[in-house]
Amino acid sequence: MELKTTENQRMIAEMVRDFGAKHIKPKMMEWDESQEFPVEVFKKLGELGLMGVLVPNEYGGSGFGYTEYVTAIAELSRIDGSIGLSMAAHNSLCTGHILQFGNEAQKQQYLPKLASAEWIGAWGLTEPNTGSDAGNMRTVAVQDGDHWVINGAKNFITHGKSGNVAVVIVRTGEVGDSHGMTAFIIEKGTPGFSAGRKENKLGMRASETTELIFEDCRVHKDQVLGEVGDGFIQAMKVLDGGRISIAALSLGIAQGAFDAALAYSQERNQFNKPISSFQGIAFKLADMATEIEAASLLTYQAADMKNRGLNVNKESAMAKLYASEVSVRVANEAVQIFGGYGFTKDYPAEKYYRDAKLCTIGEGTSEIQKLVISRAVLK
Secondary structure, three states, X not given: OOOOOOHHHHHHHHHHHHHHHHHOOOOHHHHHHHOOOOHHHHHHHXXXXXXXXXXXXXXXXXXXXXHXXXXXXXXXXXXXXXXHHHHHHHHHHHHHHHHHHOOHHHHHHHHHHHHOOOOOEEEEOOOOOOOOOHHHOOOEEEEEOOEEEEEEEEEEEEOOOOOOEEEEEEEOOOOXXXXXXXXXXXXXXXXXXXXXXXXXXXXXXXXXXXXXEEEEEEEEHHHEEXXXXXXXXXXXXXXXXXXXXXXHHHHHHHHHHHHHHHHHHHHOEEOOEEHHHOHHHHHHHHHHHHHHHHHHHHHHHHHHHHHOOOOOHHHHHHHHHHHHHHHHHHHHHHHHHHXXXXXXXXXXXXXXXXXXHHHHOOOOOHHHHHHHHHHHHOO
């Protein structure tokens, strides 16, 4: 694995930092308080090429690989995890699913709009009563001539309300059959397709999360992604990339929390010297920095393997597991270093603390990642 930072990564990191200082930092707490999904920010990210990082040039994307993609997510999340999360979900889930499994007509129709952020993408697998038990999903599609009629609901869907198009995996066969699910591309405005309740969340509050409702929603057979019955298999491959996305998100939040804590520890004086000079604080910073470095290595290793077309099932799960737990630990320690101020919204530590927790849940809990990893090592 090449550990040297490339010119493309340096360029992306600098571009994101400049963009964040101008377009994200001034309003991010306002968005957090109101739970506003700032669509205009993502339109601007589209202009920079960050909403189609992995999409080839011929479909209007930037044509970069996973190392550049990880850099972009991490730098955005270092500023605001909500923005990093939504950018990642748009790229790796909806856009990534169409890129990986769509036919040429579907790619030509949807990828340019998604890569430019003319359209925002959503992706639906989770249901209220199934969670990670996708084999028992209750949203069903029944074929009716050249159409499929879909009924049911999905929940915890990023951009479920504001998204212009969604890739949704529903049951077309028997319950529990891994070949009994199919992926559909469904556009906003399709009769019978609507957004439901918006979640009131602890963190990541500027990243919209809602239900998707299907009531006799008729979808033409041309909107099937890949083959009928391959939806679950496709979703598992998409989630390998999704885990890398969440690892990058976690890495960025951890780095942001560390940066804030480090700066505060050098500015805050107690007993006539900065608190960073006290061993208790210095050791915390040392542990935080070491764990972030280890999480970075795992994340970029998975990204490098993904670029080379290798199976990343185990490596992406390891990166997601470790980086997400590091994010929570680092954010917790940042609050400790800030002391009482870490519990107030006047300082950044509390937001990193709230945002970090989702990283151990999104794209499967830490326990699910351990299951994936243990299956790989016990073969």
